[in-house]
Amino acid sequence: MSTNLEVGIVGLPNVGKSTLFNAITRAGAEAANYPFCTIEPNVGVVDVPDERLGRLTDMYRPKRTIPAAMRFVDIAGLVEGAAQGEGLGNKFLAHIRQVDAVAQVVRCFADDNITHVAGSIDPVRDIEIINTELCLADLETVEKRIERVQKMLKGGDKKAQAELEALKSVKHALENGQPARRVVHDGDMADLLRDLFLLTLKPTLFVANVSEQEAADSSANPHVAKVREYAAQEGAEVIVVSAKVESEIAELPDDEAREFLADLGLAESGLDKLIRASFKLLGLMTFFTAGEQEVRAWTIVRGTKAPQAAGKIHTDIERGFIRAEIVSYDDLIAAGSHNAAKEKGLVRLEGKEYVMQDGDVTYFRFNV
Numbered sequence: 001m002s003t004n005l006e007v008g009i010v011g012l013p014n015v016g017k018s019t020l021f022n023a024i025t026r027a028g029a030e031a032a033n034y035p036f037c038t039i040e041p042n043v044g045v046v047d048v049p050d051e052r053l054g055r056l057t058d059m060y061r062p063k064r065t066i067p068a069a070m071r072f073v074d075i076a077g078l079v080e081g082a083a084q085g086e087g088l089g090n091k092f093l094a095h096i097r098q099v100d101a102v103a104q105v106v107r108c109f110a111d112d113n114i115t116h117v118a119g120s121i122d123p124v125r126d127i128e129i130i131n132t133e134l135c136l137a138d139l140e141t142v143e144k145r146i147e148r149v150q151k152m153l154k155g156g157d158k159k160a161q162a163e164l165e166a167l168k169s170v171k172h173a174l175e176n177g178q179p180a181r182r183v184v185h186d187g188d189m190a191d192l193l194r195d196l197f198l199l200t201l202k203p204t205l206f207v208a209n210v211s212e213q214e215a216a217d218s219s220a221n222p223h224v225a226k227v228r229e230y231a232a233q234e235g236a237e238v239i240v241v242s243a244k245v246e247s248e249i250a251e252l253p254d255d256e257a258r259e260f261l262a263d264l265g266l267a268e269s270g271l272d273k274l275i276r277a278s279f280k281l282l283g284l285m286t287f288f289t290a291g292e293q294e295v296r297a298w299t300i301v302r303g304t305k306a307p308q309a310a311g312k313i314h315t316d317i318e319r320g321f322i323r324a325e326i327v328s329y330d331d332l333i334a335a336g337s338h339n340a341a342k343e344k345g346l347v348r349l350e351g352k353e354y355v356m357q358d359g360d361v362t363y364f365r366f367n368v
Contacts, residue, residue, distance in 0.1 A: 006043070006071045007278045008099030009207075012126050015107035016209040016243035021074040023246035023271060044072045048279055048286070048297070049272045052329050052359065056288060056295045059337065068286050068297040070275050073099055093137050093199065101203040101281045103274065104130060105243075108223035109211040123208065123227050131179055134199040139174040141196055142167055166192045174200070182234050203281045205237045206230075207274060215242035216265035239277050241270025285358035288329065289313065290338075306354040310364040320368035324350045329359035 009024075011017035025044040047067040057065045075095045096102065106123035146167050152160040166189045173183045179200030184190050193201065208224045218224045218240045231238045249257045249269050261269060279299075286297045287309055298312050311318030327338065327347045335341035338361075356362075 005100040005282045005284065006073050006098070007101045007103050007282070008073045008075045008096050009103050009105060010075045010096065010130060011105035012107075012129060015105050015126065016109075017105040018074070019243040019247050020105060020207070020209065020241065020271075021072065023243065023250040024072050026247075026250035042074045044074070045069050046072065046271070046275055048275055048299075049268070050286060050297055052286075052288070053295065053297050055333060056290050056329075056361070059332075060290050060292065060295050062290070062292055062295045064294050066294065066296040068279075068299045070278060072103075072278075075099070093133075096134070096199055096202075097197055099202070101205075101278065103205055103207050103239075103278060105207045105209055106223075106227055108208045108218070108221055108227065108240075109214070109242075111211070121223060123223050124230050127206065127227070127230060128177065131200065132177055135174045135177055135179065138180060138196075138198045138200050139171065141198065142171050142174060145196060146171065162188075163192045170198070179204075179234065203283075204234075205239060205277055205281055208238055208240045209243050210240055212242050212244050214240075215245045215270070237277050237281070239270065239274050241274060245269075246271050285356075287356050287358070287360040287362050289363070290361055291363075300356060302358075304356050305352065306350055306356060306362075306364075307352050309356045309362070310366065313364070316368045317364050317366045320366035321352065322365040322367055324354060325363040325365065326350050326354075326360050328357065329361055332361050 009017055009021050021044060024046055046069065048070050050067060053065060053067055073095065104127060106126050107121060108123055110121055146164065149160045149164045149167060153164065166184075169183055170180050170193065173180060180193070180198045181201050181204070184193060184201060190201075206227050208218070208221075208227045210218045210221055210224065214221055224238070224240060228238050245264065246269060249260060249271070252260060257269070261267070283302050284299050285302050286299060289296050289298065298309070300309050300312060306324040307318050307321040310321050310324070325347060326349075327335075327341045331346040332338065332341050335344055335346060338347070341347050
């Protein structure tokens with residue numbers, strides 16, 4: 001499975017989506033540093049912040065350090081009627097279909113100079129406008145599939161009954177403006193519906209965009225409270241950012257950015273929080289390779305076995321996989337060096353069935 005996974009940034013016009021995406025793009029390193037073929041103008045690639053990488057670099061003193069990377073896609077603004085092709089509706093729905101997860105930006109700040117497309121600040125209404133369009137698009141997909149499955153049932157296909165029941169419960173939710181992810185919790189049901197690529201089944205988090213003054217503390221903001229309440233209904237995470245602050249940070253060198261954040265009372269940028277939350281949302285984790293030449297973070301999907309993790313480095317290593325020599329990051333740091341960890345019996349040899357753990361520092365033995 002590819003781990004060049006993408007998070008689509010969506011939102012109504014004038015909610016701060018483009019400001020946030022521009023901050024992401026400016027904060028990102030040059031596309032040439034990353035192993036992706038082509039980076040289109042609407043894709044931002046950013047480093048995944050991970051303090052473990054810095055500590056491994058201090059330990060190994062390599063010639064280069066390479067962080068894990070995340071891709072964010074700026075998706076055309078949406079208007080009511082997108083499901084009927086209004087505005088850039090068809091383009092919006094096509095783009096959202098291609099991403100793996102969604103970060104929905106909602107406006108939680110007042111500013112007389114920036115008009116809201118609906119005339120007032122109401123983030124829950126904004127979320128529901130987007131959800132309604134996605135639900136309508138999914139409803140069309142589900143209804144077409146129900147017709148096909150009913151024909152399969154008449155033809156004696158016994159497996160079709162379970163799928164039909166799953167489809168009907170999703171249809172009921174969609175008709176009531178509920179995203180499919182609110183009813184699909186069971187693994188078997190998700191498997192039955194996977195091929196439909198439903199838009200409202202995509203993992204989603206909400207980005208509450210607040211004013212510069214509330215970047216460090218938004219606890220008194222009633223709009224943020226409403227977004228949190230709404231998100232809790234589907235177990236979604238809410239990240240509070242000030243897109244204005246993020247766009248200012250993106251223009252500064254690292255040391256000045258840290259100073260600026262400290263002045264605002266922030267331990268880290270909202271962008272770092274968003275990247276980390278998106279990484280988690282996609283079900284990703286990191287393992288490391290470390291040596292004199294290079295310390296590097298590799299991105300894999302949770303549940304990946306050792307040979308497939310080796311394949312992220314090179315297909316030959318997966319093909320000729322013998323063993324993985326592994327020490328957990330925490331054990332390595334506690335021991336102080338790889339040799340010390342080895343002496344204490346903390347370095348393990350794992351075979352083909354080993355499921356990689358977040359933070360594994362790994363050397364793959366292979367023969368081709």
